[in-house]
Amino acid sequence: MSARVDIPADTSAAAKGTAPLIAAASTHVKGGYKKGLAIFDFVLRLGAVAAALAAAATMGTSGQTLPFFTQFFQFEASYDDLPTFQFFVIAMAIVSGYLVLSLPFSIVAIIRPHAAGPRLLLIILDTVALTLNTAAAAAAVAIVDLAQNGNSSANWLGICQQFDDFCQSATGAVVASFIAAGVLLFLIVISAVALRKR
């Protein structure tokens, strides 16, 4: 069965020929830009894994035993002695584990730059990881500062005069965790730009 339809010729050409071609071209350009962002995301994520692992490992192996001791007591300091540093090691280990597990999703985002699902998952979980990472880093900074300088108002004395190696390890771990936090923040910005519907 067929029906006769009168259509002005030029309108028909515009509707059927040109418009889809323009749409296809703009989609192609958008795809390339999003694919570049996804590859950048993957590389940055590898850097964040390294920084987070370094932070957890440095703090987890920090500890110092002083070379003098009495009959009853040996002077030693370890991250185990401070609950904040224990939290730091656990939190950074969780962040490292999450970042490793997120690598496959980042690869999916490279292969399919237009899929919003993996991006949305990554941005939400990255934000949670950033929160955990920042909490660990900030709490450790507060304790490291106290260990370095003490606080005269609260009558807390610094311990870094004695345990200088321990304090240096802790400081290094905190710096590494701040680097991981900075990379995570940048990853979230990238994901937000890639999620944009333009």
Next chain:
Amino acid sequence: MSARVDIPADTSAAAKGTAPLIAAASTHVKGGYKKGLAIFDFVLRLGAVAAALAAAATMGTSGQTLPFFTQFFQFEASYDDLPTFQFFVIAMAIVSGYLVLSLPFSIVAIIRPHAAGPRLLLIILDTVALTLNTAAAAAAVAIVDLAQNGNSSANWLGICQQFDDFCQSATGAVVASFIAAGVLLFLIVISAVALRKR
């Protein structure tokens, strides 16, 4: 000028009549859903302003002077004595200020639910605010825990036995800042869902 084109009748009906109507309907539904998210965002943002202001004000006005004193010394504690609490007050004041300034952008997102610009700005600045808020809250928790329980390994004694009112104010401020951080995290999830290109 007109041209005769033979088109099967049912295909024509499907292409010219039904399809655009479905597209229009789905756009309308998407708009409503994004507008609802934007209104929810605005209401949550008001709650975050209240929590962040409460945290900054509670910590900023905390302080306690003990009812006994010697000839040379009066026993008092204030947030000024601990650098971490000073950072907490400044950071939470900045977060409160940012949240108030972000309200107009949230209103723009209600009026124009499809514009990606305000959403993108909000999600990036919200993430920065969340990082600052979490850092302040976590560092303050580390110090509040030390003030409550002390640390026997580092020979730091708790001060909350003497300054109980001060410790209670500080704990309340920390709880309020964690509420603000939770709301900010939720705001970021909402913005990410609204940015999705579907």
